[in-house]
Amino acid sequence: xxxxxxxxxxxxxxxxxxxxxxxxxxxxxxxxxxxxxxxxxxxxxxxxxxxxxxxxxxxxxxxxxxxxxxxxxxxxxxxxxxxxxxxxxxxxxxxxxxxxxxxxxxxxxxxxxxxxxxxxxxxxxxxxxxxxxxxxxxxxxxxxxxxxx
Amino acid sequence: xxxxxxxxxxxxxxxxxxxxxxxxxxxxxxxxxxxxxxxxxxxxxxxxxxxxxxxxxxxxxxxxxxxxxxxxxxxxxxxxxxxxxxxx
Numbered sequence: 001x002x003x004x005x006x007x008x009x010x011x012x013x014x015x016x017x018x019x020x021x022x023x024x025x026x027x028x029x030x031x032x033x034x035x036x037x038x039x040x041x042x043x044x045x046x047x048x049x050x051x052x053x054x055x056x057x058x059x060x061x062x063x064x065x066x067x068x069x070x071x072x073x074x075x076x077x078x079x080x081x082x083x084x085x086x087x088x089x090x091x092x093x094x095x096x097x098x099x100x101x102x103x104x105x106x107x108x109x110x111x112x113x114x115x116x117x118x119x120x121x122x123x124x125x126x127x128x129x130x131x132x133x134x135x136x137x138x139x140x141x142x143x144x145x146x147x148x149x
Numbered sequence: 150x151x152x153x154x155x156x157x158x159x160x161x162x163x164x165x166x167x168x169x170x171x172x173x174x175x176x177x178x179x180x181x182x183x184x185x186x187x188x189x190x191x192x193x194x195x196x197x198x199x200x201x202x203x204x205x206x207x208x209x210x211x212x213x214x215x216x217x218x219x220x221x222x223x224x225x226x227x228x229x230x231x232x233x234x235x236x237x
Contacts, residue, residue, distance in 0.1 A: 028228070029225070032221055032224045032225055032228065033221060035220075035224055036217045036218075036220040036221040036224065037217065039220045039224075040213065040216050040217040040220055043216060043220065044213065044216060047176070048176050101219070102219055102222075105216065105219040105220060105223060106219075106223045109220050109223045109224070110223075110227075113224070140214065140217060140218075142217075142218060142221040146225075
């Protein structure tokens with residue numbers, strides 16, 4: 001029965017391969033956890049104008065005023081619904097009403113991930129192997145889900 | 150015991166940076182939300198104390214953690230989509 005899945009490899013070889021795959025999966029998830037720290041640092045200090053620009057850039061020119069207005073208060077402190085809105089912009093972005101924060105974060109993350117020059121997975125993993133503690137201290141534990149999946 | 154929502158030592162700097170940028174936090178449109186969480190007894194008492202003395206602090210911790218989690222989900226989904234498109 002095992003042969004169907006392991007291409008005829010023996011038990012120990014198969015276990016070693018599975019172990020290596022799990023290790024790689026954990027490492028990739030830890031990399032994403034670490035990247036989330038770098039991206040959150042940048043995201044959380046953005047001004048509304050910057051969030052707007054990035055979200056619009058990521059949405060490839062689609063109007064995002066409504067999405068930003070639903071999530072971010074106006075910088076001057078006036079109610080968010082006084083933010084300029086574009087007619088019929090609800091169709092421009094998916095599920096803007098119910099998941100505006102998630103959608104906004106996804107759009108801005110896309111731009112930040114391109115501009116922050118984060119290390120590639122390979123570079124990060126090589127450095128992680130040298131000093132894992134340096135990186136583990138910055139993780140919040142989201143990576144654990146990849147192991148339990 | 151390590152508490153998932155709270156920062157470990159290395160990421161404490163991220164928190165301080167975020168807390169300092171108070172104007173960045175205040176720009177978000179906010180509303181009240183009630184949470185029920187299970188914590189070790191000692192931590193629970195400390196949280197209740199902080200809630201009385203500095204409720205804004207707890208809001209920021211939750212906001213930071215949820216934002217990071219959403220970013221992580223975004224990255225993980227993007228990676229899954231990329232792997233799926235490579236396989237097909």
